[in-house]
Amino acid sequence: MNPEPDVTAALARFLVDSRWQDVPEAVRHAGRRTLLNCLGTALGGCRDSAIEKALAVLREFSGTPAATIIGHRMRLDTLSAAFINAASANVFDFDDTHMPTVIHPAAPVVPAVLACAERARVTGEQLLHALILGVEVECRVGNSVTPYHYSHGWHITSTCGVIGAAAAVGKLLGLDVQQMIWALGLGANQACGLVESLGSMAKSVSVGNAARNGVVAALLAQRGFTAAPRTIEGPLGFAHVMGQAPDLAAIDCGLGADWESARNTYKPYPCGIVLHPAIDAFLELRARHGLAAESIERVTVRGNPLLRQRTDRRNPRSGREAQVSLQHTAGICFLCGLAGIRQYSDSCAAEPVVQAFGAKVEIEDDPAVSAQAAVVTVRTREGRTFSLEVSHALGSLERPMSDAQIEAKVRDLAAFGNSTCDVEQLIDVVWRVDRLDDASTLMKFAVPQAA
Amino acid sequence: MNPEPDVTAALARFLVDSRWQDVPEAVRHAGRRTLLNCLGTALGGCRDSAIEKALAVLREFSGTPAATIIGHRMRLDTLSAAFINAASANVFDFDDTHMPTVIHPAAPVVPAVLACAERARVTGEQLLHALILGVEVECRVGNSVTPYHYSHGWHITSTCGVIGAAAAVGKLLGLDVQQMIWALGLGANQACGLVESLGSMAKSVSVGNAARNGVVAALLAQRGFTAAPRTIEGPLGFAHVMGQAPDLAAIDCGLGADWESARNTYKPYPCGIVLHPAIDAFLELRARHGLAAESIERVTVRGNPLLRQRTDRRNPRSGREAQVSLQHTAGICFLCGLAGIRQYSDSCAAEPVVQAFGAKVEIEDDPAVSAQAAVVTVRTREGRTFSLEVSHALGSLERPMSDAQIEAKVRDLAAFGNSTCDVEQLIDVVWRVDRLDDASTLMKFAVPQAA
Numbered sequence: 001m002n003p004e005p006d007v008t009a010a011l012a013r014f015l016v017d018s019r020w021q022d023v024p025e026a027v028r029h030a031g032r033r034t035l036l037n038c039l040g041t042a043l044g045g046c047r048d049s050a051i052e053k054a055l056a057v058l059r060e061f062s063g064t065p066a067a068t069i070i071g072h073r074m075r076l077d078t079l080s081a082a083f084i085n086a087a088s089a090n091v092f093d094f095d096d097t098h099m100p101t102v103i104h105p106a107a108p109v110v111p112a113v114l115a116c117a118e119r120a121r122v123t124g125e126q127l128l129h130a131l132i133l134g135v136e137v138e139c140r141v142g143n144s145v146t147p148y149h150y151s152h153g154w155h156i157t158s159t160c161g162v163i164g165a166a167a168a169v170g171k172l173l174g175l176d177v178q179q180m181i182w183a184l185g186l187g188a189n190q191a192c193g194l195v196e197s198l199g200s201m202a203k204s205v206s207v208g209n210a211a212r213n214g215v216v217a218a219l220l221a222q223r224g225f226t227a228a229p230r231t232i233e234g235p236l237g238f239a240h241v242m243g244q245a246p247d248l249a250a251i252d253c254g255l256g257a258d259w260e261s262a263r264n265t266y267k268p269y270p271c272g273i274v275l276h277p278a279i280d281a282f283l284e285l286r287a288r289h290g291l292a293a294e295s296i297e298r299v300t301v302r303g304n305p306l307l308r309q310r311t312d313r314r315n316p317r318s319g320r321e322a323q324v325s326l327q328h329t330a331g332i333c334f335l336c337g338l339a340g341i342r343q344y345s346d347s348c349a350a351e352p353v354v355q356a357f358g359a360k361v362e363i364e365d366d367p368a369v370s371a372q373a374a375v376v377t378v379r380t381r382e383g384r385t386f387s388l389e390v391s392h393a394l395g396s397l398e399r400p401m402s403d404a405q406i407e408a409k410v411r412d413l414a415a416f417g418n419s420t421c422d423v424e425q426l427i428d429v430v431w432r433v434d435r436l437d438d439a440s441t442l443m444k445f446a447v448p449q450a451a
Numbered sequence: 452m453n454p455e456p457d458v459t460a461a462l463a464r465f466l467v468d469s470r471w472q473d474v475p476e477a478v479r480h481a482g483r484r485t486l487l488n489c490l491g492t493a494l495g496g497c498r499d500s501a502i503e504k505a506l507a508v509l510r511e512f513s514g515t516p517a518a519t520i521i522g523h524r525m526r527l528d529t530l531s532a533a534f535i536n537a538a539s540a541n542v543f544d545f546d547d548t549h550m551p552t553v554i555h556p557a558a559p560v561v562p563a564v565l566a567c568a569e570r571a572r573v574t575g576e577q578l579l580h581a582l583i584l585g586v587e588v589e590c591r592v593g594n595s596v597t598p599y600h601y602s603h604g605w606h607i608t609s610t611c612g613v614i615g616a617a618a619a620v621g622k623l624l625g626l627d628v629q630q631m632i633w634a635l636g637l638g639a640n641q642a643c644g645l646v647e648s649l650g651s652m653a654k655s656v657s658v659g660n661a662a663r664n665g666v667v668a669a670l671l672a673q674r675g676f677t678a679a680p681r682t683i684e685g686p687l688g689f690a691h692v693m694g695q696a697p698d699l700a701a702i703d704c705g706l707g708a709d710w711e712s713a714r715n716t717y718k719p720y721p722c723g724i725v726l727h728p729a730i731d732a733f734l735e736l737r738a739r740h741g742l743a744a745e746s747i748e749r750v751t752v753r754g755n756p757l758l759r760q761r762t763d764r765r766n767p768r769s770g771r772e773a774q775v776s777l778q779h780t781a782g783i784c785f786l787c788g789l790a791g792i793r794q795y796s797d798s799c800a801a802e803p804v805v806q807a808f809g810a811k812v813e814i815e816d817d818p819a820v821s822a823q824a825a826v827v828t829v830r831t832r833e834g835r836t837f838s839l840e841v842s843h844a845l846g847s848l849e850r851p852m853s854d855a856q857i858e859a860k861v862r863d864l865a866a867f868g869n870s871t872c873d874v875e876q877l878i879d880v881v882w883r884v885d886r887l888d889d890a891s892t893l894m895k896f897a898v899p900q901a902a
Contacts, residue, residue, distance in 0.1 A: 053674040057667065061528040063512040077512040153692035182653075189653045190660060192643035196688035202633075202640045202678035205671070209641065213660070216508065220656070223504045227653035237647035241604035 007144075008188075008232045010252035011137055012180035015171050020129050020434075022256060028434065030261040031132040036430040037096050037266045037406055038089050038106035039070065039446055043421060044341055044413030045091035046071030050201040054208065055084060067115040068443040071419035078115045079212045082165075085111030086211035087204035090157065092341065093323070094270035094413070098135075099263050099397055101142035101156055108161025108210035109134035109168045116172050116215060117439040124436030130171040132261060134214075137184075138164025139260035141232065143250040145243030150195065154242055158193025158206035163232075165214020166221075173222050185227025186217035188238040199320055266406055268395045269339040271323040274310050274371060276393035278303065278326065281376035282333035285388050293334040293357060295380050301326060302364040302375040312363055315355050322349040327358030341416045372396060403431075420448040458595075459639075459683045461703035462588055463631035466622050471580050471885075473707060479885065481712040482583040487881040488547050488717045488857055489540050489557035490521065490897055494872060495792055495864030496542035497522030501652040505659065506535060518566040519894040522870035529566045530663045533616075536562035537662035538655035541608065543792065544774070545721035545864070549586075550714050550848055552593035552607055559612025559661035560585035560619045567623050567666060568890040575887030581622040583712060585665075588635075589615025590711035592683065594701040596694030601646065605693055609644025609657035614683070616665020617672075624673050636678025637668035639689040650771055717857055719846045720790040722774040725761050725822060727844035729754065729777065732827035733784035736839050744785040744808060746831050752777060753815040753826040763814055766806050773800040778809030792867045823847060854882075871899040 045051060046069070055069070058080045065074075067081030070088055075081070089095055090107035098105050113130050116122075122130075142149070142160040150156045166187030170180050190213040193206030221227070232238045232251070239246035269279050278301050285291060301307070313325035322328040322344050331354040332343040348354060369375060370391075377387040392398040394405075401409070407427050414423040426445035433442060496502060497520070506520070509531045516525075518532030521539055526532070540546055541558035549556050564581050567573075573581075593600070593611040601607045617638030621631050641664040644657030672678070683689045683702070690697035720730050729752050736742060752758065764776035773779040773795050782805040783794040799805060820826060821842075828838040843849040845856075852860070858878050865874040877896035884893060 050676065053671060053676045056674055057670045057676075061514040061530045063514050063528070077514070079512045153687035185648070185651070186653050186656055189645050189648045189657055190643050192641050194640050194682065194688055194692055196679045196682055196685040196692075197636070197640045200636070200677045200679045201671075202637050202676075202682065205637055205667070205676075206640055209664070216656070219508045220504060220652075223507055225501065225504045225508075225653075225656075226651045228647045228651045231645065231647055231653065234647040236604035237645055241645055241647075 005233065005248055005252065006230060007248050007251040008181055008184050008230050010255065011167065011184055012177045014255045015133055015137070015167055015180050016175065016177050018129070018133055018256065020125055023129065023132060027132060027259045027261055028128065030264060031128050032430055032433060033266065033403065033406055034096055034106045034135060034261065034264060035110060035128070035131060035433060036410055036427065038110040039426060039430065040410030040413040041092065041095045042070040042085050042089040043410070043419045043446065044094065044417045045088040046417050046419060048088070048091045050091055050204045051084060051088050054087060054204065058083065067118045068447055070446045071417050071421065073448055078119045079215055082111045082115040082211040082215050083208035085114065087208040090207045091204055092270050094267055094341065097265050097267065097273065098139045098142065098260060099265055101139060101146045102150060103139055103142045103160055104157040105135040105138055105164065105264055107157060107207050108165045108214060109138060112165040112211040112214045113168050113172055114443060116169050118443060122172055122439050124433040124439045126172060127439035128434045130168040133171050134164040134168025135264065136260050137167040139263070140251045144239055144246045144248055148244040149242055153195045155193035155195050155197065155203065155206055158210045159191040159242060161207065161210035162190050162214045162217070163187040165211050166217035169215050169218035170221065173218055175218065175221060179221045181229055182225065182227040183218045183221035185231030186220055186225070187214055188231045189227060190217065191238060191242065263397065265395055265397055266401045268401055268405065268409065270341050270344050271329060271339065272310060274307055275326060275329050276395060277372060277374035277390040278376060279329060279333055279339045280390045280393050281374055281388045282330060283337065283339070285376060285378055285386050286334055286337055289386050291334065291378060291380070296334060296360060296378055297381045298360050298362060298379045299330050299334070300362045300364060300377045302366045302369060304369050304371040305365045305367060306371045307374070308363045308365055314358050316349050319344045319346045319349050326363060327361045328354060330361045331357035340412055421446055422449055456684065456699055456703065457681060458699050458702040459632055459635050459681050461706065462618065462635055463628045465706045466584055466588070466618055466631050467626065467628050469580070469584055469707065471576055474580065474583060478583060478710045478712050479579065481715060482579050483881055483884060484717065484854065484857055485547055485557045485586060485712065485715060486561060486579070486582060486884065487861060487878065489561040490877060490881065491861030491864040492543065492546045493521040493536050493540040494861070494870045494897065495545065495868045496539040497868050497870060499539070499542045501542055501655045502535060502539050504652070505538060505655065509534065518569045519898055521897045522868050522872065524899055529570045530666055533562045533566040533662040533666050534659035536565065538659040541658045542655055543721050545718055545792065548716050548718065548724065549590045549593065549711060550716055552590060552597045553601060554590055554593045554611055555608040556586040556589055556615065556715055558608060558658050559616045559665060560589060563616040563662040563665045564619050564623055565894060567620050569894060573623055573890050575884040575890045577623060578890035579885045581619040584622050585615040585619025586715065587711050588618040590714070591702045595690055595697045595699055599695040600693055604646045606644035606646050606648065606654065606657055609661045610642040610693060612658065612661035613641050613665050613668070614638040616662050617668035620666050620669035621672065624669055626669065626672060630672045632680055633676065633678040634669045634672035636682030637671055637676070638665055639682045640678060641668065642689060642693065714848065716846055716848055717852045719852055719856065719860065721792050721795050722780060722790065723761060725758055726777060726780050727846060728823060728825035728841040729827060730780060730784055730790045731841045731844050732825055732839045733781055734788065734790070736827060736829055736837050737785055737788055740837050742785065742829060742831070747785060747811060747829055748832045749811050749813060749830045750781050751813045751815060751828045753817045753820060755820050755822040756816045756818060757822045758825070759814045759816055765809050767800050770795045770797045770800050777814060778812045779805060781812045782808035791863055872897055873900055
């Protein structure tokens with residue numbers, strides 16, 4: 001009868017049936033890394049002006065302050081906390097990236113389950129399990145509509161994120177299969193977010209909503225609030241409306257055996273991922289040859305034409321523009337030896353010495369170079385040249401960040417966000433989260449310490 | 452430079468510049484009718500099980516109970532009240548209909564401005580003005596993406612409603628042009644809702660969100676929370692992502708001179724609009740000839756093929772299915788002489804006598820009959836035949852409901868919803884709403900009276 005597989009029901013059954021012992025240790029550890037990286041980006045983003053403005057609006061309407069706002073002393077109700085923490089985690093686009101879809105999986109899912117863990121007690125094992133399953137659902141739904149969905153204009157982190165958040169919270173609540181079908185449908189019915197909004201604060205609203213509305217979807221479903229049985233795959237449902245010839249088999253094929261979290265990566269640098277191979281080369285050349293910025297006459301970057309298209313941007317006018325500027329990026333790497341969150345601020349973008357360095361940068365198109373690679377040549381005033389080819393950047397699937405590197409990133413972000421939280425305790429507890437009796441313990445270390 | 456007109460900015464300038472004295476009396480009166488009809492449908496819908504379930508979830512997270520829940524003694528925070536009242540107003544699809552787009556304009560816009568009128572004092576004139584402008588923006592944006600948008604699977608009331616609600620609340624807050632551009636952009640970025648969800652409770656979530664998130668959009672914009680300058684018309688914005696070759700000129704052409712509220716209609720019967728001409732004929736034939744149901748041998752309805760496609764449904768299994776059943780509709784008209792909200796309940800759909808009557812109904816396709824018309828012939832057991840052609844149903848643009856008929860509808864809905872509100876006072880105050888010093892006075896009459 002049905003021309004399409006019943007993928008909404010298949011996802012619901014998988015979510016309900018999945019047991020913790022079915023989740024391989026490698027997947028569990030990927031979940032811990034996702035959690036840690038997300039807490040770090042939220043600590044770094046929590047004082048961004050978009051977040052401060054959203055807090056100022058939402059606190060007026062908040063109910064019982066049951067949930068932690070990461071990096072703040074203020075607490076809000078469960079739904080508002082999910083919104084704010086998701087927006088914080090994603091505001092710099094420094095969060096995790098699922099390579100096949102370019103979804104940032106954690107931002108909608110992690111804050112949703114964290115806020116719910118403060119509402120009704122769950123173990124750390126339950127929390128991590130729900131988080132892993134939410135990411136799995138989110139990325140699989142994303143796979144089914146990729147690449148059309150994003151290129152057509154959908155902010156895939158927001159649109160698929162609300163479905164993942166509904167799935168994760170549904171698991172945490174112990175929904176049955178029928179309720180889970182409703183939760184997924186209620187999530188899909190709330191999918192929104194336009195690529196046009198990127199570069200403005202508006203992006204944070206759809207990401208925040210994805211977490212918040214995922215929680216609402218699961219709570220409504222728990223009460224018997226219905227949705228269409230095939231909201232994802234139906235003829236007027238998510239995949240057909242927001243995809244083109246969607247690959248529905250990608251949603252349920254290999255569920256529970258082939259895990260999408262194996263395709264989730266973590267950025268070492270808070271800028272466009274296409275810049276990362278060049279950054280590795282800049283930093284390595286500087287360190288290896290002790291290059292001082294003023295000794296450099298010219299920096300030539302040979303890369304895929306995509307690199308020029310996306311990042312040929314002299315004198316960016318803001319931190320956001322700097323994040324997609326090769327000239328700015330070369331400047332900070334050779335001047336500071338760093339490409340961290342401070343180097344992509346508005347004030348750093350406006351530095352005359354950084355802007356001046358940009359004039360030394362030359363881009364050479366070479367279709368033979370993959371978008372994951374870059375070949376950098378530095379010529380000094382004395383006429384010496386040094387060259388380095390990077391095939392895969394740090395943070396790629398081929399060369400993932402180590403646990404220690406993610407820890408260092410989290411420490412840096414916590415300091416940048418001025419949260420004064422106990423970041424060492426936080427890191428420690430995340431690595432053993434699935435042994436916690438009460439998952440909400442985690443949140444004690446994600447807020448400013450008492451004086 | 453820009454290939455498309457700057458319609459987001461044009462709408463923002465119109466909203467900011469519009470003065471009450473620029474609004475013709477006919478448009479003002481259309482606004483009062485929209486308000487009254489919306490309050491009526493919310494009073495009728497406010498105890499539907501979808502609403503009760505949503506209330507049970509949202510009350511846990513509600514902040515200061517600043518706003519009225521229509522038909523209930525409970526109050527919730529501004530955002531939650533906007534959500535619930537919008538869902539109530541639309542739950543039976545008995546609300547107003549903008550004919551060119553099939554948007555139900557009031558449900559997202561009216562509850563948003565009503566909730567805000569209880570948050571910060573505004574006059575009735577300001578409320579009605581904001582309501583009219585919100586409906587205008589919502590319907591014009593809808594015009595630009597019609598008919599593709601709905602037929603592709605977007606629940607247009609939800610998707611365009613959030614933009615209309617943002618516009619209306621933005622006007623109420625007195626936003627400047629830049630803030631209004633952000634408010635419209637933040638609204639557009641939150642546009643969601645799938646046609647797949649119709650027939651399930653999920654529909655009420657995207658309609659509720661449209662009102663709630665419109666309020667959030669305007670409040671964020673007031674704080675300087677930014678959005679892309681061309682979120683509606685940009686290459687990856689609302690109109691191109693959710694429309695096909697959108698007619699952007701439809702958004703700003705004739706703004707302030709040609710009003711969409713002139714194309715808003717009110718349903719006398721809570722069922723599919725394609726059934727309405729047949730209902731008029733059924734009721735008129737019954738009354739004119741004193742026809743008893745048991746004396747009828749056959750009812751033949753000659754109509755556009757659309758009528759059969761949409762409504763040929765024997766023995767509907769629920770009130771919702773009965774709303775799109777010609778057989779059920781003929782039964783209730785000839786058996787009860789009524790096609791009101793009670794006649795489309797689950798219990799009425801299950802009545803054996805109503806189901807038995809359905810066997811007497813015959814549908815004849817005739818492409819020469821317009822979808823707005825029907826030709827009904829009744830043959831009695833004694834062999835007499837009576838025939839009537841209805842060209843335009845009551846409630847159509849050509850034959851609108853009178854003010855008195857809308858009043859009667861509101862009284863019936865208030866009684867059905869068992870709100871025990873003072874409906875006569877409510878009706879009275881709506882007709883003079885623009886003379887109220889404090890618009891929130893209205894809400895006193897939309898809740899149960901003290902014992």
